Amino acid sequence: MTPDHKLYLVIGGVVALLAIATLITETLRRRAKEPSAVIDNLVARVRAWWGMVAIFAAAFVLGKNATIVMFALASFYALREFVTLTPTRPADHRSLSLAFFLGIPIQYGLIAADWYGLFAIFLPVYGFLTLPAVSALAGDPEDFLARNAKIQWGLMICVYCISHVPALLTLQIPGYAGQNALLLFYLMLVVQISDVLQYVCGKLFGKHKLAPVVSPSKTVEGLIGGAAGAVAVGAGMAWITPFSPLQAAGMAFVIVVMGFLGGLALSAVKRSLGAKDWGDMIKGHGGMLDRMDSVVFAAPIFFHLTRYFFT
Amino acid sequence: MWLSTILTGAARALLGASARWQGSPPTLAQRLYFANHTSHADTIVLWSALPAPLRKRTRPVAAADYWGASAARRFIALKGLNAVLIKRGPRDPNVDPLAPLYEALDAGQSLILFPEGTRGHEALPGPFKSGLFHLAQRYPNVELIPVYLENLHRSLPKGEWLPVPLNCAARFGAPLARVGGEDKQAFLERARAAVVELSR
Numbered sequence: 001m002t003p004d005h006k007l008y009l010v011i012g013g014v015v016a017l018l019a020i021a022t023l024i025t026e027t028l029r030r031r032a033k034e035p036s037a038v039i040d041n042l043v044a045r046v047r048a049w050w051g052m053v054a055i056f057a058a059a060f061v062l063g064k065n066a067t068i069v070m071f072a073l074a075s076f077y078a079l080r081e082f083v084t085l086t087p088t089r090p091a092d093h094r095s096l097s098l099a100f101f102l103g104i105p106i107q108y109g110l111i112a113a114d115w116y117g118l119f120a121i122f123l124p125v126y127g128f129l130t131l132p133a134v135s136a137l138a139g140d141p142e143d144f145l146a147r148n149a150k151i152q153w154g155l156m157i158c159v160y161c162i163s164h165v166p167a168l169l170t171l172q173i174p175g176y177a178g179q180n181a182l183l184l185f186y187l188m189l190v191v192q193i194s195d196v197l198q199y200v201c202g203k204l205f206g207k208h209k210l211a212p213v214v215s216p217s218k219t220v221e222g223l224i225g226g227a228a229g230a231v232a233v234g235a236g237m238a239w240i241t242p243f244s245p246l247q248a249a250g251m252a253f254v255i256v257v258m259g260f261l262g263g264l265a266l267s268a269v270k271r272s273l274g275a276k277d278w279g280d281m282i283k284g285h286g287g288m289l290d291r292m293d294s295v296v297f298a299a300p301i302f303f304h305l306t307r308y309f310f311t
Numbered sequence: 312m313w314l315s316t317i318l319t320g321a322a323r324a325l326l327g328a329s330a331r332w333q334g335s336p337p338t339l340a341q342r343l344y345f346a347n348h349t350s351h352a353d354t355i356v357l358w359s360a361l362p363a364p365l366r367k368r369t370r371p372v373a374a375a376d377y378w379g380a381s382a383a384r385r386f387i388a389l390k391g392l393n394a395v396l397i398k399r400g401p402r403d404p405n406v407d408p409l410a411p412l413y414e415a416l417d418a419g420q421s422l423i424l425f426p427e428g429t430r431g432h433e434a435l436p437g438p439f440k441s442g443l444f445h446l447a448q449r450y451p452n453v454e455l456i457p458v459y460l461e462n463l464h465r466s467l468p469k470g471e472w473l474p475v476p477l478n479c480a481a482r483f484g485a486p487l488a489r490v491g492g493e494d495k496q497a498f499l500e501r502a503r504a505a506v507v508e509l510s511r
Contacts, residue, residue, distance in 0.1 A: 097471075
């Protein structure tokens with residue numbers, strides 16, 4: 001099978017999966033005797049998935065640069081949600097503008113230019129030092145450390161971490177040339193399947209709350225069911241990766257654990273900012289960051305494990 | 312108009328410009344939207360937040376001394392936003408500065424007005440100028456809709472030229488009730504309070 005064939009096959013597989021999900025949720029809604037918020041939310045989620053998969057598939061088919069642009073936009077909207085909820089002061093204006101209009105294009109431009117060395121340190125070194133300097137020049141010392149810490153954190157989470165997803169396209173893996181898009185697909189599939197299965201298992205069997213204060217919807221049963229399912233799917237999809245089935249299972253396990261921790265940490269951040277959702281961009285899901293929170297933690301680790309052991 | 316499409320598209324992409332119809336649904340009734348004013352982007356965000364059929368019949372009111380100052384601004388204001396330009400500043404006793412607004416309202420159009428008359432720095436609006444009162448008196452059947460524009464004072468404040476992209480929503484309140492015999496000050500304070508209430 002050529003890489004292109006594999007790509008079309010996995011996209012077809014996702015479309016089939018979504019079709020089944022649509023059939024189930026729309027039937028549930030029709031059969032429900034009275035309107036139910038849970039079912040309505042389920043229907044909205046599945047409908048939004050169609051949109052997300054369509055955008056994703058289009059970027060994939062269009063190639064590397066389109067995929068980079070798509071994730072740059074995801075970073076843009078994630079950072080917009082983050083900064084919207086974060087209290088800032090007028091003196092932060094210039095550094096925030098810089099973060100959006102220079103930080104994002106440069107970080108993603110470095111992926112397009114295939115310049116790994118600078119990609120890895122641009123935000124943690126140059127961004128880290130430039131932004132507080134710009135803030136200090138604005139001459140407002142009030143809450144200076146807290147303000148800058150929040151801007152730095154937003155940038156690392158929304159831009160640096162998310163940019164590691166399309167950065168997978170630049171890895172040179174022996175015997176895997178021309179197939180990196182599949183690796184990116186693999187990461188997103190495992191993360192999202194894990195999220196979906198955790199949600200479903202939690203709703204069906206969830207009894208013991210895992211972190212009642214930070215993330216009330218997470219349950220032990222949901223986590224175990226979701227993790228087991230996602231690792232099984234990850235192992236089963238080894239044929240699109242450079243990994244053996246056992247390695248793929250291990251990678252999927254790491255992705256699931258990181259995704260879970262990411263969801264937990266970002267939920268804590270969200271709550272510390274006094275919000276329930278990051279935004280309302282994606283109907284049924286919340287904001288961009290509500291959908292990307294697991295990806296944020298999983299992407300850099302998956303990227304570096306793959307880079308270290310397989311290139 | 313292609314320019315309107317670009318402006319509303321850019322407002323949505325950069326600033327969200329989503330609408331929250333908290334107190335009244337979007338309807339085609341003739342309306343006077345009045346909002347807090349902190350940013351040059353206020354007009355575009357509020358206008359973009361309206362559904363297209365409402366936007367077609369709604370015209371922002373803009374200051375001639377700013378939006379008419381150069382050919383480019385004039386073009387954006389008149390062609391892109393379909394704005395009504397009015398004069399601020401020293402009064403000519405023979406000319407009613409609100410005359411262009413009467414013309415638009417008589418033609419059945421809705422208006423977007425910033426009754427503070429100028430941009431402020433704060434999240435909450437300052438005192439309202441009397442124009443809103445005179446319009447409300449003269450057009451008793453036009454719905455007065457308070458609007459709170461959130462986050463624009465952070466996104467593109469006075470004195471900055473590059474925006475920080477934030478989700479800037481327009482919250483639409485219930486039509487302001489008409490109280491018979493109410494004096495100007497009381498009316499303007501009540502109108503301002505209606506906008507402040509939406510900010511909560």
